[in-house]
Amino acid sequence: MRFLAFILVFGVAVFGASANADAPKRVLALGGAVTETVYALGAGDTLIGVDQTSVYPAALTRRLPNVGYVRALAAEGLLSLKADLVLAGPEAGPPEALAQAASAGLRIVHLEDGYSTEAAIGRIAAIGAALDRKREADALIAALNDDLALVKREVAAAKSRPRVLFLLQAGGGAPKAAGRATAADAMIALAGGVNAVTGFDGYKPLSPEAGVAAAPEILVMMKQSVDALGGEEAVYALPELAGTPAIRNRRLVVVDALYGLGFGPRMAHAAHDLAVSFHPEAKFPPLPARPWMSAE
Amino acid sequence: MSDAARALLPPLRLLRRPVMLGGLGGLLALAFVAALAVGAMPIPPGEVLRVLFGLDADSQSRAVVLGLRLPRAVLAVVVGAGLGMSGAALQGLFRNPLADPGLIGISGGAALGAVAVIVFGHVFAALMPMVAGPYLLPLAAFLGGLAATFATERIAHSRGVAATGMLLLAGIAINAMAGAAMGVLIFMSDDRQLRDITFWTMGSLARGGWSGVLMAAPFVLVAVIAMYRAARALDALLLGEREALHLGVPVERLKRIVMVAAALAVGASVAVSGIIAFVGIVVPHLVRMAAGPDHRIVLPGAALLGATLLLVADSIARIVVVPAELPIGLVTSLIGSPFFLWLLMRRKAGA
Amino acid sequence: MIEAESISVRAGARLLLDDLSLRIAPGRVTVLLGPNGAGKSTLLSVLSGECRPETGRVTIAGAPMEGETPLALARRRAVLLQHSSLDFSFTVAEVVGLGRLPFAATEHERDDEMALASACRLAGIEAVWTQTYQTLSGGERQRVQFARALAQLWRRNPCAETRYLLLDEPTAALDLRHRRSVLEAAHKLSTEGVGVLAVLHDLNLAAAFADDVVLLKRGRILASGPRADVLTEDNLARCFDVAVEVIRKPDGALAILA
Numbered sequence: 007m008r009f010l011a012f013i014l015v016f017g018v019a020v021f022g023a024s025a026n027a028d029a030p031k032r033v034l035a036l037g038g039a040v041t042e043t044v045y046a047l048g049a050g051d052t053l054i055g056v057d058q059t060s061v062y063p064a065a066l067t068r069r070l071p072n073v074g075y076v077r078a079l080a081a082e083g084l085l086s087l088k089a090d091l092v093l094a095g096p097e098a099g100p101p102e103a104l105a106q107a108a109s110a111g112l113r114i115v116h117l118e119d120g121y122s123t124e125a126a127i128g129r130i131a132a133i134g135a136a137l138d139r140k141r142e143a144d145a146l147i148a149a150l151n152d153d154l155a156l157v158k159r160e161v162a163a164a165k166s167r168p169r170v171l172f173l174l175q176a177g178g179g180a181p182k183a184a185g186r187a188t189a190a191d192a193m194i195a196l197a198g199g200v201n202a203v204t205g206f207d208g209y210k211p212l213s214p215e216a217g218v219a220a221a222p223e224i225l226v227m228m229k230q231s232v233d234a235l236g237g238e239e240a241v242y243a244l245p246e247l248a249g250t251p252a253i254r255n256r257r258l259v260v261v262d263a264l265y266g267l268g269f270g271p272r273m274a275h276a277a278h279d280l281a282v283s284f285h286p287e288a289k290f291p292p293l294p295a296r297p298w299m300s301a302e
Numbered sequence: 303m304s305d306a307a308r309a310l311l312p313p314l315r316l317l318r319r320p321v322m323l324g325g326l327g328g329l330l331a332l333a334f335v336a337a338l339a340v341g342a343m344p345i346p347p348g349e350v351l352r353v354l355f356g357l358d359a360d361s362q363s364r365a366v367v368l369g370l371r372l373p374r375a376v377l378a379v380v381v382g383a384g385l386g387m388s389g390a391a392l393q394g395l396f397r398n399p400l401a402d403p404g405l406i407g408i409s410g411g412a413a414l415g416a417v418a419v420i421v422f423g424h425v426f427a428a429l430m431p432m433v434a435g436p437y438l439l440p441l442a443a444f445l446g447g448l449a450a451t452f453a454t455e456r457i458a459h460s461r462g463v464a465a466t467g468m469l470l471l472a473g474i475a476i477n478a479m480a481g482a483a484m485g486v487l488i489f490m491s492d493d494r495q496l497r498d499i500t501f502w503t504m505g506s507l508a509r510g511g512w513s514g515v516l517m518a519a520p521f522v523l524v525a526v527i528a529m530y531r532a533a534r535a536l537d538a539l540l541l542g543e544r545e546a547l548h549l550g551v552p553v554e555r556l557k558r559i560v561m562v563a564a565a566l567a568v569g570a571s572v573a574v575s576g577i578i579a580f581v582g583i584v585v586p587h588l589v590r591m592a593a594g595p596d597h598r599i600v601l602p603g604a605a606l607l608g609a610t611l612l613l614v615a616d617s618i619a620r621i622v623v624v625p626a627e628l629p630i631g632l633v634t635s636l637i638g639s640p641f642f643l644w645l646l647m648r649r650k651a652g653a
Numbered sequence: 654m655i656e657a658e659s660i661s662v663r664a665g666a667r668l669l670l671d672d673l674s675l676r677i678a679p680g681r682v683t684v685l686l687g688p689n690g691a692g693k694s695t696l697l698s699v700l701s702g703e704c705r706p707e708t709g710r711v712t713i714a715g716a717p718m719e720g721e722t723p724l725a726l727a728r729r730r731a732v733l734l735q736h737s738s739l740d741f742s743f744t745v746a747e748v749v750g751l752g753r754l755p756f757a758a759t760e761h762e763r764d765d766e767m768a769l770a771s772a773c774r775l776a777g778i779e780a781v782w783t784q785t786y787q788t789l790s791g792g793e794r795q796r797v798q799f800a801r802a803l804a805q806l807w808r809r810n811p812c813a814e815t816r817y818l819l820l821d822e823p824t825a826a827l828d829l830r831h832r833r834s835v836l837e838a839a840h841k842l843s844t845e846g847v848g849v850l851a852v853l854h855d856l857n858l859a860a861a862f863a864d865d866v867v868l869l870k871r872g873r874i875l876a877s878g879p880r881a882d883v884l885t886e887d888n889l890a891r892c893f894d895v896a897v898e899v900i901r902k903p904d905g906a907l908a909i910l911a
Binding site: 303397398399534535537538540541542544547548549550551552553573589594596 | 701703722723724725726727728730731732734737738739740741742744745747748751752754755757803822909
């Protein structure tokens with residue numbers, strides 16, 4: 007028995023070591039959730055470059071070379087980092103730059119688009135495969151599935167289904183609201199809310215009248231947008247939302263963009279946090295602590 | 303030729319054309335080589351030369367120099383020459399040194415055409431399959447630029463004279479209209495289209511590649527030839543439209559040719575590189591300051607210097623925030639807008 | 654011969670030229686006189702081929718004017734307009750050089766330098782030849798523009814073809830000496846066979862340099878013919894609605910006191 011265990015451990019160690027010998031050693035991550043995933047898989051030290059949306063874990067990403075805005079990448083800039091693997095999130099582009107870099111010999115793995123837990127988990131699996139860290143990826147996915155199932159049960163048990171409005175940005179013109187087929191829409195649903203805006207896909211300006219008609223009970227905004235507007239009081243003073251229940255009852259929920267909408271390894275915790283603020287009447291126990299949640 | 307007649311011409315002016323154009327050509331060649339030599343990838347100059355002369359070189363260096371930098375540099379030359387020469391020709395046409403493809407609405411109209419294709423491209427393609435494909439976008443950008451130019455000209459030229467104020471106001475109005483129409487299109491677009499639209503308005507030489515060169519070069523070449531052939535007529539036009547007519551210039555036809563040519567060059571440039579502002583105004587001015595307003599020097603000079611400026615601006619855009627990149631429209635605007643202000647102040651002081 | 658036959662031009666409801674006939678004869682200086690708004694500039698632009706009359710016809714050497722291309726016309730006649738503005742810093746030499754534009758890529762191109770030299774001398778602008786046009790005074794600019802018209806008309810062989818010079822108030826900005834020198838130059842061209850038409854305001858200049866005088870009032874010709882016949886106290890009073898005194902000197906010269 008002991009022997010068997012020894013064989014098992016030894017075998018795994020040998021197998022793992024031999025697999026990791028070919029594993030990419032210079033990884034360029036394009037997309038905040040991609041970087042997070044690489045870190046969560048324990049491959050943070052293989053990262054040699056990130057994009058501007060990669061802000062977590064800050065201690066890691068801040069000291070890495072930055073290839074700029076993820077949608078406006080430069081082919082030669084990507085090449086110059088001499089990565090042996092580029093993990094391109096769905097938002098990485100323009101496609102021409104990635105194609106040019108690829109044709110110059112850069113190995114690029116494109117990750118599938120989609121704002122759903124399934125798509126997100128698919129990306130984690132793909133990143134695990136590309137990094138040659140299948141085992142770590144499987145463990146991460148298993149933990150995530152557990153956490154997501156927990157959130158789902160909690161939300162199913164909660165009685166209320168509040169109408170939630172997500173504002174991408176406000177001030178300087180009509181605020182832009184998240185319609186269907188957005189990360190915000192998917193996140194609201196996960197947290198047991200109902201998107202108050204369903205008339206369109208994507209992010210569109212919201213007129214004052216449409217804002218009132220949407221009658222949101224809860225307003226969700228990114229921390230970055232609230233800061234740009236000048237704080238929470240400025241949000242409560244937005245004329246487009248005057249008179250809505252969310253403003254009357256002062257129910258603004260502020261989320262970090264990457265954490266709340268990134269659909270990365272922290273998505274279950276983000277959904278849980280949102281669910282807690284959507285359903286104050288319910289007493290949700292905290293999710294288990296995960297190592298990738300405590301980066302700083 | 304009599305000695306008296308010869309004495310009338312200052313000797314330096316006779317040499318001006320070859321010296322000026324030769325100098326600008328040399329400058330362009332330098333900028334071109336420099337553009338191939340610099341970038342995010344540190345490639346030693348010797349290696350760049352080896353790649354260029356087809357000698358044995360590292361395969362990645364070859365991919366970067368020939369696959370990335372070369373098409374981009376060639377595109378910069380094509381677009382810069384088109385924008386510079388169009389600016390010079392339009393200034394001559396409007397008899398106004400402040401006219402610019404951007405200021406008189408031509409780039410706005412072209413961008414509107416491009417954006418319309420981005421948003422409605424699939425509808426166009428379904429209706430008219432034969433014009434669809436790679437030439438639909440430049441065609442739309444060209445038509446948009448042409449329509450905007452004619453509209454500006456109509457408004458500003460109501461009494462045969464283009465008053466500076468009227469011209470700029472007409473340009474502002476046309477730009478505002480194009481901007482409003484683009485706003486509508488932006489509202490209707492999805493996220494992917496939105497990203498493409500942002501690209502057009504910021505300007506970049508990164509996405510064109512060889513296909514961009516092939517797309518823009520024929521239009522720009524035709525336009526450049528047409529404009530150069532109009533050089534002397536444009537000189538005459540500087541004296542006034544009636545004066546030009548009495549000097550044998552078919553003024554209305556000249557206006558049509560130059561406007562179509564400028565719209566062609568700017569439209570094709572905008573189609574492959576987005577809006578790159580101020581090249582059309584800065585470059586002809588510099589040439590005029592050095593060589594006077596003779597279009598036989600100003601037009602080719604502006605083409606050469608425009609290409610040079612764009613090569614330099616793109617090189618700057620590529621190396622200042624390595625490994626990221628600045629939009630080139632940002633760089634040219636940063637250089638161009640203070641220059642434009644300075645021009646206005648100088649004119650004010652002179653008046 | 655440039656000939657206008659019963660031409661009318663209208664601007665909106667207003668009749669600028671009313672059924673008017675006129676000719677510019679080779680070898681003669683014809684001066685167009687009349688009060689403000691008489692239609693002098695309109696008539697000049699019709700005779701230059703720039704404007705088409707509403708009715709009537711204009712011919713040059715018997716051929717209809719509208720059938721001629723701008724280039725063909727530019728090789729046979731030069732026009733000096735009022736108020737030329739130039740926002741670009743051409744040198745004087747370059748402005749005058751533009752007068753040779755109609756002859757680019759023709760056999761006459763080789764004469765360009767001689768034409769410029771002659772025009773420069775005749776217009777008396779040697780002193781400013783290398784300067785920038787924009788730095789010149791109003792009078793100097795007018796003489797430069799005049800030189801440009803002269804360069805356009807210059808021929809190695811003056812008798813080969815009939816040429817015309819149309820001048821719209823060529824002396825408006827000039828001092829006394831240069832008024833005379835410009836008209837002397839025009840007169841000299843007429844002796845080479847050039848048909849000259851000049852719109853003038855100065856009656857004495859007209860009296861001194863015109864072969865023929867045309868008095869224009871409200872779009873109609875009041876009188877036309879040799880200057881001695883036309884420049885009478887009666888005609889001028891009717892034309893300008895001001896009493897004038899015409900003094901006839903023994904040598905045939907006229908002086909007009911207004």
